Amino acid sequence: MESFKIVIDGKECEAFAGDTVLEVAERNGIVIPVFCYHKELRPEGACRVCLVEVEGAPRLVTACTLKAMPDMVVKTNTERVKRARAGVIELILNNHTLECPICDKSGECELQMTGFRNGPKKSRYREKRREKDIVIKGPLIEIDNDRCILCRRCIRMCGENMGNRVLGILNRGYKAYISPFNGDFLEGGCEHCGSCVDVCPVGSLLDRAFKYKDRPWRMDKTWTTCSLCGSGCTIEVDSYHGKVKRVVGRIGVNRGHNKGYLCVRGKWGWDIIYSEKRLKEPLLRQGDSLVKVDFEKAVEVLKEKLEGREVNLFLESSLTSEELTKIRDVFGGKAVSDSYGYYKLLRGIASITGALNTSLFSSIYSSDVVFVLGDFIEEFTPVIATLLRLAVIQKGKRLIRLGTFPSKLDSVSFSTLLVPQEEIIDTLKHLIVGTFDSSYQSGNKEIDSVAKSLRGKKLSFVVGGNVPFSVESEEIGKTVAFLADRAGAPLVAIPPKANSLKVVELFDLVEPSNLKGEVNVLINCELERDFPGVELPSADFTVIFTPFYTPEVSQADLVIPIELGLEKRGTFKGIEGELSLDSVLETPFSLLEVLKYLPSKGISSKEKQVPLIKEPGKKVLHRKRELLLTVLPNRTGWNSVSYYSENVVKVSGKRELLLNSQELREPKLVSLRVENKELQVQAVPDASVPKGHALLRVERFTRDISSLLRGNFPFLSGIKCEILEA
């Protein structure tokens, strides 16, 4: 892009078309104070603090809204500018409450800092302070309007960047205040991503879990990677004396690929560390009961039981790469994992590309059109959905989505193709031809118009959400990879769990029925949650490595406590390459520490080979009168947080079966039947569910859901079912 020069405070600065003066100044180390502007948000020009003098302009201008023009001469520190700035800050401070000693923001408050640097040094306000005693409390977020300076960052963040439009302004003028729709966060549709709290420059939007808990300046700040889903977000963990106080994203400062955006799990799920269900000592079975034993004893028993025996390994995929390497070394390379469906998807992709891998997520930024395949990306990996949305509204990418269910992403997508689940592969095949042949007619206008918008463009592909859990995941993988391969485009397969990619790389993942060992080893998993529909194989001995008292503990012979993601150091193999974990927390137990005492099996690593076929996949789903069931763990229910986090439980969803409103007229209790298994569940009509599909939203995978899904592992989507009268 061509650049030009502007002069700010006598310094020649390089500027590009579209830059604002504030951005140019920031790049050149010239500080212009401002409240309403935020790097990640559309400029508003509301606070009027960033006033600057421009040669030739009679009035002072706000730097945040002023576009740089060639040869512009700007002054940011004349007496006139300083007086105007101090005047505006004085207006803000006049009625601002003096709660700094008890305000959570104190110490990192932008009003404190800007007031200190640029404000008036003396108050001239003789009136009584105008109180705005409107406090709106949600389950996790609180708005204290008395501290609000009405910069509207939260409103733009919520409405434009997150696409939720929960927050807005009520009343007018000096009586204006911020409120969620109807004064209720949950009713307003708040997803509790915490972004509004993150961008608030003052202490108006508060994290209720952190309120009155600690002072920002004395906490240890550790950058680490969230282990709660495949997004692999970089987060800042603030702790004091080894105790976590809060997690913050620091939008605009965060250097991770998530840019500081978080979801409810990452922002508020940290309290699982302090869950009452946390396991603190090893337990050993003696007769009918489990008794506490010390570490030495546990390791001794473990060594003895493993000696010369084959192991049934159950792996959850948010372990670090270091742990996984050691696990393979000790227990062998054969495992059942919750990444099995993702492995199938990657295997499909690898049959075209030759590599069991994904492109980096950032590769979408160098394309013009992003083709997204999958439903419920915002539930499985919420931050990935946010980043896709931002790619459209901030970087001007075109988003095209193919799926079955409507999504929040559709509000920013250029076009959305919604087809019945069994037609996904056929639709992709039409696109494979149509994208490269302008004379091709699929017989469906929508498909043809999507093919036209893909034609001749620089493309990138993103596959995620429920696709790894779809009955057709491998075939979809082949088909979409074939399309991407023909277009010469990167293909990003979003992993469902933090370290799914490493699990796929290191282990031979097998069907649970293929496990014929004598000792069951479960690491970091919960059977019903991670392996719904799988029964524990009968074995002589069962050992569980787990951070919590999980339901399987009662079936175990030996239970060994391990640490959680926030307590670890190590790395993940994520969608943006290697992601590192760091921690200042100390735990008395460590998985790696225990594994150190176990003998190595000495398995050498070798690259997995997938035969190249270079053919699109085949349709697997055929149905007659059955419905296709998708079991969807809610955003709050996808992970251990929904079981053990008191914060997240406050905003959790509920279990319900959504059916097309033409197929179900009114809510009622029904019986959901999969093969010969049945589940009684409350069914609700929902216009967004397409005909012929059933959507079971669950907060937790419980035993009844697990037994409904028996034999379907790893699939959660595209399962044939029937609805019967209860």
Place this chain on the structure above:
Amino acid sequence: MEKLLLRNVEKENSHTIEVYLKGGGYRAFQKALKEMSPEDVVEEVKLSGLRGRGGAGFPTGLKWEFAAADIKEPKFFVCNADEGEPCTFKDRVIIEKDPHALIEGMLIGAYATGCRYGYIYLRGEYPIGRKILERAISEAYQKGFLGENILGSDFSFDLYVHSGAGAYICGEETALIESMEGKRGEPRIKPPFPVNAGYLWKPTVVNNVETLANIPLIIERGGKWYSQIGSPDCPGPKLFPVSGKVKRPGVYELPMGTKLEEIIFEHAGGIVKDRKLKAVFPGGASSSVLTSEEISVPMDFPSLAKAGTMLGSGAIMVLDETDCIVNAALRLIKFFRHESCGKCTPCREGTDWLVRILERIEGGRGVEEDLEVVLSVCETMENSFCGLGMAAHNPVGSTVRKFKEEYLAHIKGGKCPFRSS
């Protein structure tokens, strides 16, 4: 002098299309449509020198030229009928008594700029106006002046009335557009200007009612004729709503550049009970005050700007010797505090602070330093986001400067000298 803008208002049933047609109505539109190209119309309006009557005085022809040059489709033509300032009631006369002149003006403007849809954004407090406008629009549809392929031409135009909900800020053109889109009425960042990105981010012309009422005259009689009326650098007839302590308050049509003195003493009949004139707000509630020594100023955009005030909507508010200037300023700034949208700090906080200081002074609890604070708050408010905040402080700042003695009398006397108790 010949009545131009108010030519129809005295007639019986002047709001009906029959009366309007009988008086030569819609002739200008037919002339434009049949004999002139859109470019010709824009040229004619430019030649007339017509400047917007909403307050800012932007040349109408130029605005139309910008809108016509934009290639985005569809374009929208919006009439700003959100007349909400205290003492301003000039547009109401046209809306209620001569609605077809407004519709004809919009039709010509839409034809000149290539707009397909039109909206009249009407002040929420004008329910009678709404009924009259809606009736007039349906009459125009019946006669074929609105709709598709108007009078057999390629030109199509649909017109709707959109009622505001009572916010003064929605008279600001970008806030008006936000409000039309169903959002909270708040000004947008400019640029882009509405002529390029307005309603639904499409090119949108926003003109005041009185501006549009001038258009049929210009097309019918020619821009050259029009440009010779009144002041040479901002010509044309102007409606002056006169209120306050005058014997005959009302709307007066006079050429631009008529002396303020002449309007007050000749047309409005002078001050009630022949008291002494004390002060005049010459351009609505947000203009700076003029003292009795300054009223020989011609009423047009440049002359008033030179006198340190502004023409604004042309609403003249007259105070006599029995009126308390502090109380007058307080009433006006209270209005602006109530109407400030709250988007930007200077307007939201500044208006409130000014109200509180003035309340104290009026109540006899002021101190001398207050006056200095008032002036510096006024200076800060100059940096507001939109015109509301930039002008809201004028009645306060100007009275403090020009009637400082009266403010000091309040402060030193510990009470308002105009109150008996």
